[in-house]
Amino acid sequence: MSALPSPRSVSAPLPLSRQAAAAPEQPISRLMADALDNPKLISLAAGFVDERSLPRKLVQRYAGRLLDDPHSGGQALQYGLAAGDRQLRQAIAARYFADRWPQRTDAMILTTGSNQLLHLISECLLEPDDIVLCAAPTYFVYLAVLRDLGVRAVSVESDEHGVCPEALERTLDDLSARGLRDRVKMLYLVPYFDNPAGVTMPEHRRRAIIAALGEQAELAPPIALLADNAYRDLRYDGADVPCFVDLGAEPDWTIETGTFSKNLSPGLRVGWGVLPEPLHTAVLRRKSVIDFGSPHFSQCVVRDIVADGQLDEHLQNDLLPTYRSKRDAMIDACQRYLSRFDGVHFQQPGGGLYVWLQVPEPLGTAAGSTLWETCVRHGVLYVPGGFCFASEGAPVQNNTMRLSFGVQPEPRIAEGIELLGQAIEEALRRV
């Protein structure tokens, strides 16, 4: 209560490690905090899920049942295995994979969302100045993971079907010519309804990617294929596509990850991945030291829900109809309020949570740009597309944005897009 300087100011602050001191602020955190703090702003930015369709009653029923039984309840509240609940791993293996991948239950690790696993995999595979190839655009949080590790992300030209195999080969040729082929350690893909572009890679293109990586593996140390299948279950149109390993990608260099954050609940934080050796052992060891395994209680609840077929019930009856309708609401609103502008482009995604929008060329979408400021003033928030491009490789498209239809109810989606239209109009007048 005194106005005198406190004795606290005597000592210097604790110096940070070089890595921590060098880390830039993570844009998504600020965007998320903005969205949570300002309920009036219509955030089409945050990658959150629809709150009303979260399976409250389902989790309540299964948590209740689990805890009723002294044995299963006691086990759920105890430490689990560092690799995660074995029966849940079996259920995931059965749900998502054909039989080709031997011992996939043993090669699986459950993590705190799949994002923790992306981080652990990267730490165990990558060195500073190594190169990871990715789509243009790609998942921006993973770009931050790579940046923190001092790893170079190089984007590969992509179209409405994802990364182009010819562009992948060209990029590899180019890196080889510069003596950098040995530094290329991984190709990172979000093959289903990707974040941010909403595109799914069709089977023929997956096969072409597999062939290209297979060829590389014969010439030099293999390039890991990290397939982040976070949105696979959020399919509103068309048929499922087999995952890479089921299409013949070598289990020796293929990593498949997934999560129950999008199809069930992010608050439970259960992600998973199947990893080749020796990566699997290295990640498991690291996880044992860091946190001894992710929450066993959440894993047991998810296990029982999946084992009872209730995840599919939830998807068919609640989640897919809800999101399909929200997706339609966003596309309708885009057609209604945005298609009148020359140079606006968007595609209807067959699943996932995102619409990738291109605005007229004179406009940029970066935080601080005229359009950004105008949008914030009008009360609508988006993720600037520039965040989603690696700093090397295919050119950054600065006139793009990621719009999410996950969080907002339909009227707010329509209202948000209408506000965006007004903001574009105003910004166009000012540039």
Next chain:
Amino acid sequence: MSALPSPRSVSAPLPLSRQAAAAPEQPISRLMADALDNPKLISLAAGFVDERSLPRKLVQRYAGRLLDDPHSGGQALQYGLAAGDRQLRQAIAARYFADRWPQRTDAMILTTGSNQLLHLISECLLEPDDIVLCAAPTYFVYLAVLRDLGVRAVSVESDEHGVCPEALERTLDDLSARGLRDRVKMLYLVPYFDNPAGVTMPEHRRRAIIAALGEQAELAPPIALLADNAYRDLRYDGADVPCFVDLGAEPDWTIETGTFSKNLSPGLRVGWGVLPEPLHTAVLRRKSVIDFGSPHFSQCVVRDIVADGQLDEHLQNDLLPTYRSKRDAMIDACQRYLSRFDGVHFQQPGGGLYVWLQVPEPLGTAAGSTLWETCVRHGVLYVPGGFCFASEGAPVQNNTMRLSFGVQPEPRIAEGIELLGQAIEEALRRV
């Protein structure tokens, strides 16, 4: 189904990063796996908690109530803040701290158990070849965290009250004389009923440690004090001791961490810590990139249990009587079956989960030693004391072991100690 070699064997395995390739196996994982796999073996090794006293009904009631309400239920199953649920942070601040620490709710981060936080703090503060001082013995998983970062752990002579302040000063003088004072970044302590020795640092000694670190902070970059209060609530005798920051340790260089794993449930995986700036910002940023925050659902359940005073009810009515009685069972059995050997020493811990046992000098306790092999044959498992010593500083006591009374019911505790007595007798005949 063919006997021919599969095409898989053509490509080389993915090469690991140097850090991952260099990481040794973590002994506790193997010990835990052993314990889980062999139900007949009496494990006094694993740091698990008593399963029958886990608050099944309490968690069921609060999870049920939380999920009944569309608003609170929806929020609990949604992503939370990267820093963790705000109300839970407030409840923790109110529960464990006096008013001295300003803005401690804002400076708090919730993690996947406190172990994830120990890891994040270390990554953000420490560089390879930095030095962390610790007790002899100390928490061995944290030694593994430091080893993975290339950090040198140096143990400081400790007695039945924990680290000796005079030994701390001697160690610092010695390191200064060797030009290494600037590399000393942290003193790591488990000040309540510590793992593995079961000792609590009394108030007068805490004050001496604070004075020594305060003096250091005036001379050079401050040495962080990391107080890991994991076992504070598991107090079976005597009065609570204030934490370091409440005894005058500077918030600028003091980190206090805790967890709900021991006093409530490790399956929920809710840990916490209060951090000085700029460390707090660095850790929060890192956590945002790694996993976006630990499970919100668990945090909400813990929040409601703590806010309703039900944690204290659970402690007073269930947990403390259970563990007090198990502690007594272990000490009684040690007196009955072990005190007949010359050179056996143990102390009754006032709380926590561990008894630190010294066996007769000719015996070693390392994995693979005569005593270890004899114990495994007799069907009892312990943690070799040697795991719990840093490789530099105060000498390793190879004739020690950590015994946990957490998991086993009382008759099994007694039986385990009886088997240990038989094994010691047999091993003594053979050395």
